[in-house]
Amino acid sequence: xxSERTAVVVEKRPxxxxxxxxxxxxxxxxxxxxxxxxxxxxVLDPKTLRLFSLASAPAALPLIELCVDITPGGxxxxxxxxxxxxxxxxxxxxxxxxxVPPAETRPLEFVATGAGIAPIRGMLRGLFEAGNRFERxxxxxxxxxRASDILYHDEWLALNAREPxxxxxxxxxxxxxxxxxxxxxxxxxxxSRKDEFQNRVFxxxxxxxxxxxxxKVLEEIGIxxxxxxxxxxx
Amino acid sequence: MRIEVKRDLCIGASSCVxxxxxxxxxxxxxxxxxxxxxxxxAHTILEAARACPTLAIYLYDDDGKQIxxxxxxxxx
Ligand SMILES: Cc1cc2nc3c(=O)[nH]c(=O)nc-3n(C[C@H](O)[C@H](O)[C@H](O)COP(=O)(O)OP(=O)(O)OC[C@H]3O[C@@H](n4cnc5c(N)ncnc54)[C@H](O)[C@@H]3O)c2cc1C
Ligand code: SF4
Numbered sequence: 001x002x003s004e005r006t007a008v009v010v011e012k013r014p015x016x017x018x019x020x021x022x023x024x025x026x027x028x029x030x031x032x033x034x035x036x037x038x039x040x041x042x043v044l045d046p047k048t049l050r051l052f053s054l055a056s057a058p059a060a061l062p063l064i065e066l067c068v069d070i071t072p073g074g075x076x077x078x079x080x081x082x083x084x085x086x087x088x089x090x091x092x093x094x095x096x097x098x099x100v101p102p103a104e105t106r107p108l109e110f111v112a113t114g115a116g117i118a119p120i121r122g123m124l125r126g127l128f129e130a131g132n133r134f135e136r137x138x139x140x141x142x143x144x145x146r147a148s149d150i151l152y153h154d155e156w157l158a159l160n161a162r163e164p165x166x167x168x169x170x171x172x173x174x175x176x177x178x179x180x181x182x183x184x185x186x187x188x189x190x191x192s193r194k195d196e197f198q199n200r201v202f203x204x205x206x207x208x209x210x211x212x213x214x215x216k217v218l219e220e221i222g223i224x225x226x227x228x229x230x231x232x233x234x
Numbered sequence: 235m236r237i238e239v240k241r242d243l244c245i246g247a248s249s250c251v252x253x254x255x256x257x258x259x260x261x262x263x264x265x266x267x268x269x270x271x272x273x274x275x276a277h278t279i280l281e282a283a284r285a286c287p288t289l290a291i292y293l294y295d296d297d298g299k300q301i302x303x304x305x306x307x308x309x310x
Binding site: 039041047049051092095096097098208225226230231232234 | 245246247248249252264284285287289304
Protein backbone atom coordinates (compact mmCIF):
# COMPACT_ATOMS: atom_id res chain seq x y z
CA UNK A 1 0.00 0.00 0.00
CA UNK A 2 1.61 3.31 -0.98
CA SER A 3 2.04 5.69 1.91
CA GLU A 4 -0.54 8.48 2.11
CA ARG A 5 0.74 12.01 2.65
CA THR A 6 -1.05 15.14 3.60
CA ALA A 7 -0.24 18.75 2.82
CA VAL A 8 -1.83 22.18 3.01
CA VAL A 9 -2.30 24.53 0.07
CA VAL A 10 -0.23 27.63 0.90
CA GLU A 11 -0.19 29.32 -2.50
CA LYS A 12 -2.14 29.11 -5.71
CA ARG A 13 -1.85 31.43 -8.66
CA PRO A 14 -2.65 31.42 -12.35
CA UNK A 15 0.43 31.36 -14.56
CA UNK A 16 -1.80 31.75 -17.62
CA UNK A 17 -5.59 31.56 -17.98
CA UNK A 18 -5.23 27.75 -18.22
CA UNK A 19 -2.31 26.88 -15.95
CA UNK A 20 -2.12 26.92 -12.15
CA UNK A 21 0.94 27.04 -9.94
CA UNK A 22 0.15 25.38 -6.62
CA UNK A 23 2.39 25.31 -3.55
CA UNK A 24 1.75 22.73 -0.85
CA UNK A 25 3.33 22.51 2.60
CA UNK A 26 3.82 18.94 3.74
CA UNK A 27 2.49 18.01 7.17
CA UNK A 28 5.30 15.52 7.77
CA UNK A 29 8.24 16.56 5.59
CA UNK A 30 10.67 14.38 7.55
CA UNK A 31 9.01 11.30 6.07
CA UNK A 32 9.12 12.54 2.48
CA UNK A 33 12.07 12.57 0.12
CA UNK A 34 12.07 12.65 -3.64
CA UNK A 35 14.23 13.12 -6.70
CA UNK A 36 13.62 16.11 -8.92
CA UNK A 37 11.29 15.15 -11.76
CA UNK A 38 9.19 12.64 -9.83
CA UNK A 39 5.40 12.59 -9.60
CA UNK A 40 2.74 12.45 -6.90
CA UNK A 41 -0.69 10.89 -7.16
CA UNK A 42 -3.94 12.34 -5.87
CA VAL A 43 -6.71 9.91 -5.02
CA LEU A 44 -9.84 11.84 -5.96
CA ASP A 45 -11.98 8.86 -5.05
CA PRO A 46 -11.05 5.19 -4.74
CA LYS A 47 -11.42 4.71 -8.51
CA THR A 48 -10.07 8.05 -9.71
CA LEU A 49 -6.35 8.68 -9.57
CA ARG A 50 -4.52 11.64 -11.09
CA LEU A 51 -0.79 12.19 -11.40
CA PHE A 52 1.05 15.50 -11.24
CA SER A 53 4.76 16.14 -11.49
CA LEU A 54 6.69 17.93 -8.79
CA ALA A 55 7.74 21.25 -10.29
CA SER A 56 10.08 21.98 -7.39
CA ALA A 57 13.31 20.46 -6.12
CA PRO A 58 14.02 18.77 -2.77
CA ALA A 59 15.74 21.92 -1.45
CA ALA A 60 12.31 23.60 -1.25
CA LEU A 61 10.93 21.02 1.22
CA PRO A 62 8.70 21.23 3.28
CA LEU A 63 7.16 22.97 0.26
CA ILE A 64 6.36 21.15 -2.96
CA GLU A 65 5.07 22.82 -6.10
CA LEU A 66 2.79 21.71 -8.90
CA CYS A 67 2.17 23.23 -12.30
CA VAL A 68 -1.14 22.07 -13.73
CA ASP A 69 -2.87 22.78 -17.01
CA ILE A 70 -6.59 22.65 -16.33
CA THR A 71 -7.60 22.75 -20.01
CA PRO A 72 -8.70 19.06 -20.10
CA GLY A 73 -11.45 20.07 -17.66
CA GLY A 74 -11.92 16.56 -16.21
CA UNK A 75 -11.84 15.43 -12.58
CA UNK A 76 -8.15 16.20 -12.14
CA UNK A 77 -8.46 19.70 -13.55
CA UNK A 78 -11.55 20.42 -11.45
CA UNK A 79 -9.81 19.15 -8.34
CA UNK A 80 -6.93 21.58 -8.86
CA UNK A 81 -9.23 24.44 -9.81
CA UNK A 82 -11.28 24.03 -6.63
CA UNK A 83 -8.29 24.10 -4.28
CA UNK A 84 -8.30 27.05 -1.91
CA UNK A 85 -5.62 28.36 0.43
CA UNK A 86 -5.66 26.35 3.64
CA UNK A 87 -7.23 23.24 2.06
CA UNK A 88 -5.65 19.99 3.20
CA UNK A 89 -4.97 17.46 0.42
CA UNK A 90 -3.98 13.81 0.46
CA UNK A 91 -1.64 12.23 -2.00
CA UNK A 92 0.69 9.29 -2.58
CA UNK A 93 4.24 9.16 -3.72
CA UNK A 94 6.74 10.13 -4.81
CA UNK A 95 6.82 7.83 -7.81
CA UNK A 96 8.46 7.69 -11.17
CA UNK A 97 11.72 7.35 -13.00
CA UNK A 98 11.79 10.59 -15.01
CA UNK A 99 14.84 11.96 -13.20
CA VAL A 100 18.45 12.70 -14.04
CA PRO A 101 20.30 9.57 -12.93
CA PRO A 102 22.88 10.57 -10.27
CA ALA A 103 25.65 8.82 -12.24
CA GLU A 104 24.80 10.76 -15.42
CA THR A 105 27.55 13.31 -16.03
CA ARG A 106 26.98 14.17 -19.69
CA PRO A 107 25.48 17.44 -20.98
CA LEU A 108 21.71 17.57 -20.66
CA GLU A 109 19.07 18.71 -23.14
CA PHE A 110 15.61 19.35 -21.77
CA VAL A 111 12.68 19.70 -24.16
CA ALA A 112 9.19 20.67 -23.02
CA THR A 113 5.92 22.05 -24.24
CA GLY A 114 3.28 23.64 -22.03
CA ALA A 115 2.85 22.13 -18.57
CA GLY A 116 5.42 19.51 -19.59
CA ILE A 117 7.82 22.03 -18.09
CA ALA A 118 6.72 20.91 -14.59
CA PRO A 119 9.13 18.02 -13.94
CA ILE A 120 11.84 19.76 -15.96
CA ARG A 121 11.56 22.84 -13.73
CA GLY A 122 12.09 20.46 -10.81
CA MET A 123 15.15 18.95 -12.47
CA LEU A 124 16.65 22.32 -13.50
CA ARG A 125 16.16 23.70 -10.00
CA GLY A 126 17.72 20.57 -8.54
CA LEU A 127 20.72 20.81 -10.86
CA PHE A 128 21.49 24.48 -10.39
CA GLU A 129 20.69 24.61 -6.68
CA ALA A 130 23.29 21.85 -6.31
CA GLY A 131 25.72 24.04 -8.28
CA ASN A 132 25.52 21.96 -11.51
CA ARG A 133 28.11 19.68 -9.97
CA PHE A 134 29.58 18.41 -13.25
CA GLU A 135 29.69 21.90 -14.83
CA ARG A 136 28.17 20.43 -17.94
CA UNK A 137 26.18 22.32 -20.56
CA UNK A 138 22.45 22.22 -19.87
CA UNK A 139 19.87 23.49 -22.36
CA UNK A 140 16.12 23.96 -22.29
CA UNK A 141 14.10 24.03 -25.51
CA UNK A 142 10.63 25.19 -24.57
CA UNK A 143 7.81 25.22 -27.11
CA UNK A 144 4.58 27.15 -26.77
CA UNK A 145 2.04 28.86 -28.98
CA ARG A 146 2.33 32.49 -27.95
CA ALA A 147 4.69 34.40 -25.70
CA SER A 148 1.96 34.74 -23.07
CA ASP A 149 1.77 30.93 -22.84
CA ILE A 150 5.41 30.52 -21.76
CA LEU A 151 5.43 29.20 -18.20
CA TYR A 152 8.11 30.61 -15.87
CA HIS A 153 9.64 32.58 -18.77
CA ASP A 154 11.32 35.05 -16.39
CA GLU A 155 12.90 32.21 -14.45
CA TRP A 156 14.44 30.78 -17.60
CA LEU A 157 15.68 34.18 -18.75
CA ALA A 158 17.22 34.79 -15.31
CA LEU A 159 18.85 31.35 -15.29
CA ASN A 160 20.20 31.99 -18.77
CA ALA A 161 21.71 35.28 -17.63
CA ARG A 162 23.14 33.87 -14.40
CA GLU A 163 24.43 30.41 -15.33
CA PRO A 164 27.07 30.27 -18.07
CA UNK A 165 26.36 26.56 -18.58
CA UNK A 166 22.63 27.10 -19.22
CA UNK A 167 21.08 27.95 -22.56
CA UNK A 168 17.41 28.78 -23.01
CA UNK A 169 15.78 28.25 -26.41
CA UNK A 170 12.17 29.42 -26.40
CA UNK A 171 10.24 28.70 -29.57
CA UNK A 172 6.72 29.82 -30.50
CA UNK A 173 4.45 28.18 -33.04
CA UNK A 174 2.26 31.31 -33.32
CA UNK A 175 4.76 34.07 -32.52
CA UNK A 176 3.50 37.49 -31.58
CA UNK A 177 4.68 40.53 -33.50
CA UNK A 178 8.00 41.58 -32.00
CA UNK A 179 9.03 38.08 -30.84
CA UNK A 180 12.74 37.77 -31.45
CA UNK A 181 13.13 34.15 -30.34
CA UNK A 182 12.74 30.98 -32.38
CA UNK A 183 9.73 30.31 -34.57
CA UNK A 184 8.06 26.91 -34.93
CA UNK A 185 7.64 23.80 -32.83
CA UNK A 186 10.36 22.18 -30.74
CA UNK A 187 10.75 19.66 -33.56
CA UNK A 188 11.66 22.57 -35.87
CA UNK A 189 14.09 24.08 -33.37
CA UNK A 190 16.11 20.99 -32.47
CA UNK A 191 17.59 19.90 -35.83
CA SER A 192 19.42 23.22 -36.31
CA ARG A 193 21.50 22.43 -33.20
CA LYS A 194 22.23 18.82 -34.09
CA ASP A 195 25.99 19.35 -34.24
CA GLU A 196 25.90 20.12 -30.49
CA PHE A 197 24.03 16.95 -29.64
CA GLN A 198 26.90 14.46 -29.65
CA ASN A 199 26.97 12.59 -26.36
CA ARG A 200 24.04 14.50 -24.86
CA VAL A 201 21.17 13.06 -22.87
CA PHE A 202 17.62 14.19 -23.61
CA UNK A 203 14.65 14.63 -21.30
CA UNK A 204 11.35 15.27 -23.07
CA UNK A 205 8.04 16.08 -21.45
CA UNK A 206 4.66 17.12 -22.77
CA UNK A 207 1.72 15.66 -24.64
CA UNK A 208 2.09 12.12 -26.02
CA UNK A 209 2.08 13.57 -29.55
CA UNK A 210 4.83 16.08 -28.85
CA UNK A 211 6.96 13.46 -27.13
CA UNK A 212 6.59 11.00 -30.02
CA UNK A 213 7.27 13.66 -32.68
CA UNK A 214 10.38 14.79 -30.81
CA UNK A 215 11.64 11.24 -30.31
CA LYS A 216 11.29 10.69 -34.05
CA VAL A 217 13.27 13.83 -34.89
CA LEU A 218 15.99 12.94 -32.39
CA GLU A 219 16.21 9.39 -33.69
CA GLU A 220 16.57 10.77 -37.23
CA ILE A 221 19.40 12.98 -36.01
CA GLY A 222 21.06 9.85 -34.65
CA ILE A 223 20.49 10.15 -30.91
CA UNK A 224 20.47 6.62 -29.43
CA UNK A 225 17.14 5.59 -27.97
CA UNK A 226 18.67 4.94 -24.58
CA UNK A 227 19.74 8.60 -24.34
CA UNK A 228 16.18 9.84 -24.77
CA UNK A 229 14.21 9.89 -21.52
CA UNK A 230 10.63 11.02 -21.65
CA UNK A 231 7.41 11.43 -19.75
CA UNK A 232 4.06 11.60 -21.50
CA UNK A 233 1.25 13.51 -19.83
CA UNK A 234 -1.75 11.32 -20.60
CA MET B 235 7.35 -11.99 -26.11
CA ARG B 236 6.46 -12.32 -22.43
CA ILE B 237 4.91 -9.37 -20.62
CA GLU B 238 5.17 -8.93 -16.87
CA VAL B 239 3.62 -6.14 -14.78
CA LYS B 240 5.48 -5.66 -11.52
CA ARG B 241 2.50 -5.14 -9.26
CA ASP B 242 4.49 -3.48 -6.52
CA LEU B 243 5.69 -0.81 -8.98
CA CYS B 244 2.34 -0.24 -10.71
CA ILE B 245 0.48 2.84 -9.48
CA GLY B 246 -2.51 2.52 -11.77
CA ALA B 247 -1.49 5.45 -13.94
CA SER B 248 -3.15 3.64 -16.86
CA SER B 249 -0.75 5.00 -19.48
CA CYS B 250 -0.23 1.41 -20.64
CA VAL B 251 -3.98 0.92 -21.01
CA UNK B 252 -4.23 4.07 -23.13
CA UNK B 253 -1.40 2.98 -25.42
CA UNK B 254 -2.35 -0.70 -25.69
CA UNK B 255 -5.98 -1.19 -24.59
CA UNK B 256 -6.05 -4.60 -26.26
CA UNK B 257 -3.28 -5.86 -23.98
CA UNK B 258 -3.59 -4.14 -20.60
CA UNK B 259 -6.47 -3.36 -18.30
CA UNK B 260 -6.74 -2.23 -14.70
CA UNK B 261 -8.04 -4.73 -12.17
CA UNK B 262 -10.23 -3.94 -9.16
CA UNK B 263 -7.16 -2.76 -7.20
CA UNK B 264 -6.31 -0.36 -10.07
CA UNK B 265 -3.23 -2.37 -10.98
CA UNK B 266 -2.49 -3.21 -14.60
CA UNK B 267 -2.94 -6.80 -15.71
CA UNK B 268 -2.26 -8.44 -19.06
CA UNK B 269 -5.61 -9.40 -20.49
CA UNK B 270 -4.29 -10.52 -23.88
CA UNK B 271 -0.54 -10.68 -24.62
CA UNK B 272 -1.40 -10.82 -28.32
CA UNK B 273 -3.78 -7.85 -28.18
CA UNK B 274 -1.36 -5.52 -29.99
CA UNK B 275 1.78 -5.73 -32.09
CA ALA B 276 5.20 -5.89 -30.46
CA HIS B 277 5.97 -2.23 -31.19
CA THR B 278 2.76 -1.04 -29.48
CA ILE B 279 3.48 -3.21 -26.44
CA LEU B 280 6.98 -1.76 -26.23
CA GLU B 281 5.54 1.76 -26.48
CA ALA B 282 3.09 0.94 -23.67
CA ALA B 283 5.95 -0.24 -21.49
CA ARG B 284 7.93 2.89 -22.32
CA ALA B 285 4.97 5.10 -21.40
CA CYS B 286 4.69 3.67 -17.91
CA PRO B 287 5.93 6.38 -15.54
CA THR B 288 7.25 3.85 -13.02
CA LEU B 289 8.72 1.32 -15.48
CA ALA B 290 6.48 -1.35 -14.02
CA ILE B 291 6.21 -3.27 -17.29
CA TYR B 292 8.97 -5.75 -18.12
CA LEU B 293 9.26 -7.42 -21.50
CA TYR B 294 11.17 -10.59 -22.31
CA ASP B 295 11.91 -12.15 -25.67
CA ASP B 296 11.09 -15.76 -26.49
CA ASP B 297 14.41 -16.90 -25.02
CA GLY B 298 13.55 -15.23 -21.71
CA LYS B 299 16.01 -12.36 -22.20
CA GLN B 300 14.84 -9.02 -20.79
CA ILE B 301 14.30 -6.54 -23.63
CA UNK B 302 12.73 -3.77 -21.58
CA UNK B 303 13.65 -1.82 -19.50
CA UNK B 304 17.04 -1.49 -21.16
CA UNK B 305 20.06 -1.51 -18.86
CA UNK B 306 21.22 2.05 -17.98
CA UNK B 307 23.39 3.78 -20.55
CA UNK B 308 27.11 3.70 -19.86
CA UNK B 309 28.20 7.19 -18.80
CA UNK B 310 31.40 8.86 -19.82
C1 LIG C 1 3.31 10.75 -15.38
C2 LIG C 1 2.33 11.88 -15.53
C3 LIG C 1 2.64 13.13 -14.99
C4 LIG C 1 1.74 14.21 -15.15
N1 LIG C 1 2.10 15.45 -14.66
C5 LIG C 1 1.29 16.50 -14.93
C6 LIG C 1 1.65 17.83 -14.50
O1 LIG C 1 2.68 18.04 -13.83
N2 LIG C 1 0.85 18.85 -14.85
C7 LIG C 1 -0.29 18.66 -15.58
O2 LIG C 1 -0.98 19.64 -15.88
N3 LIG C 1 -0.68 17.41 -15.94
C8 LIG C 1 0.08 16.34 -15.64
N4 LIG C 1 -0.31 15.09 -16.05
C9 LIG C 1 -1.66 14.92 -16.64
C10 LIG C 1 -2.68 14.77 -15.51
O3 LIG C 1 -2.40 13.62 -14.74
C11 LIG C 1 -4.12 14.63 -16.00
O4 LIG C 1 -4.22 13.63 -16.96
C12 LIG C 1 -4.66 15.90 -16.55
O5 LIG C 1 -4.63 16.86 -15.52
C13 LIG C 1 -6.07 15.77 -17.07
O6 LIG C 1 -6.89 15.27 -16.06
P1 LIG C 1 -8.45 15.55 -16.05
O7 LIG C 1 -9.05 14.66 -15.03
O8 LIG C 1 -8.71 16.99 -15.92
O9 LIG C 1 -8.89 15.17 -17.52
P2 LIG C 1 -9.59 13.85 -18.08
O10 LIG C 1 -9.34 13.90 -19.54
O11 LIG C 1 -10.99 13.73 -17.58
O12 LIG C 1 -8.82 12.68 -17.43
C14 LIG C 1 -7.52 12.37 -17.76
C15 LIG C 1 -7.34 10.95 -17.34
O13 LIG C 1 -7.88 10.13 -18.35
C16 LIG C 1 -6.94 9.19 -18.75
N5 LIG C 1 -6.97 9.19 -20.22
C17 LIG C 1 -6.47 10.11 -21.05
N6 LIG C 1 -6.61 9.74 -22.33
C18 LIG C 1 -7.26 8.55 -22.29
C19 LIG C 1 -7.69 7.63 -23.29
N7 LIG C 1 -7.48 7.85 -24.59
N8 LIG C 1 -8.30 6.49 -22.89
C20 LIG C 1 -8.50 6.23 -21.58
N9 LIG C 1 -8.08 7.05 -20.59
C21 LIG C 1 -7.48 8.18 -20.95
C22 LIG C 1 -5.60 9.63 -18.24
O14 LIG C 1 -4.92 8.51 -17.72
C23 LIG C 1 -5.91 10.57 -17.13
O15 LIG C 1 -5.82 9.92 -15.89
C24 LIG C 1 0.54 14.00 -15.85
C25 LIG C 1 0.22 12.74 -16.35
C26 LIG C 1 1.09 11.69 -16.21
C27 LIG C 1 0.74 10.34 -16.78
S1 SF4 D 1 1.34 2.57 -16.96
FE1 SF4 D 1 2.55 1.52 -15.41
S2 SF4 D 1 1.82 2.31 -13.47
FE2 SF4 D 1 0.31 2.83 -15.01
S3 SF4 D 1 -1.16 1.16 -14.94
FE3 SF4 D 1 0.29 0.67 -16.53
S4 SF4 D 1 1.82 -0.58 -15.46
FE4 SF4 D 1 0.65 0.46 -13.89
